[in-house]
Amino acid sequence: MDGKIRAQKTWGSSPTGSTSAKGSAPGTKDFFERALKYRSKHEMPWLPDVIPFQEMRGKRVLEIGFGPGYDALSFMQAGATYSGIDITPENLERTRKHLALFGFEPEVRQGDAEALPFDDASFDVAYSNGVLHHVPSIEQAFSEVHRVLEPGGDFYVLVYNKNSLFYRITLAIWYQIIHGYRHKETLQEQLSRIEFNEADERPIVNVYSKRELRALLQQTGFKVSSIKVRKLTWEDLPAVWFVHRFFKYIPRSLLHFLGKAVGWYLIAHARK
Template sequence: MDTRTFNDPEEYKKQAQKHWMSAPCGSNYSAKELMSNEFFEEVERHRYCTHPWILENIKRFDLKGKKVLEIGFGMGTDHLSLAKQGGIMHGVDLTPRNLEIIRKRFEIYGLKSELLVSDAENLPYDDNLFDVVYSFGVIHHSPDIQRIISEIHRVLRPGGKCWVTVYHKNSIFFWWSVFLIDWVFKGGFRRESLKGRLSRIEYPNDNPNIVVHLYTRKKFAAMFSIAGFRKIQSSINHLIADDIASLGKYIPRKILERLAKKFGWYVIIEAVK
């Protein structure tokens, strides 16, 4: 679901940089000294405890000796896991602060990656360069997602694979927690637009100017078809108790896991060029 008209895409990108420069994604999950080994370990523990399916997927990827590009490496939790799978790592991110953080993280673990501050709508790589492109929860913040998907297709070699996730429109989190409970029942509509409320789901929840797209499974898969991908597989995942306002704590974990496959917060696409 496109939630706004993009009159100035470059301004939205600046807003994204500003937001994650001040609060790198996931940094609120540790009180340890920023960029210390203990800080990184706590951030990783939280991510894979709440999102175990991410690590499960990464561990099944055949990456040994293959060129891997991550779009939106953030603080590098998944980037590190991909590197541990044997990938020859490269990464781009829009935020200079993330580059500083991930370099420190890889230094601690004695690993290497070629990292750049760059816009994913214009990837700074030659055609047919990578074996795998990975991006988790990033490209839905871009004004032009279709362009990014086309860029992913361009930089992948023939037969190369991508694994990409975005926010799911038909999710319990959006329709129940954000729309019905917060925006409607609590009167949020009196204070702000729905697009502004949706932007503020991103910690520290104070910037109504971040681009946030939501997609159905069918719509997101169609965008990969338009870009020329084949063997496109789509799925849905991720639903935890905290995502279901007021009711989540009463729902058994096994039921949450079942619901996640249809009404979870992420649409996942795995596709082959």
């Protein structure tokens, strides 16, 4: 099945936040508030430190893959002129409903990251959080972002880190010991299982090193300002029998410190 169709089915059935807001329907106040609280307090409390939302007032911002609208809210609260595209049609109505709770009407449309439906030099800022590692060609997506940005425009992109503890230890070693030999699956096939969804789909999932991400951005015309590493939670650690239950007691400050070296996300800031 086409990777883009698999993406639509994956996040159409189970938008980001589904595991932290179980029992709540996407598009409702309860779903959004519960998922946003988990995201901002546990999963990504570091996000405002690496993405300057507070500097977006008056800027034309494009978000690629807005999901249920968590970061769209941050941009609009900061005063950005916000536009968003998402390949999953269900996410349009979900985001409109979620942001309406805060008095916002986001400009969102269905769209493909590899063929952005905007004119050249339409935006001051482009942003994508945990999306472009799922597209068939990240090079094409980066080229499209470069095209729609103004000269000097900023691009902030978050993708999965190949040199993270989660990938190198939890997936490459532990998952292979427990699942790989039993199911006769490759590491790449195991990787496609990590995205929870009720449609039982196996979306494209890619991982990148800092060097690879920098090279991809430079090849598509960007100047890379920084690449940071973040996101280590106790759920990212190997589920080692009874020991795993004690991981939740590891101080969050220690996980945050370690996450700057072996976290699951690379956060790149590049300029056109």
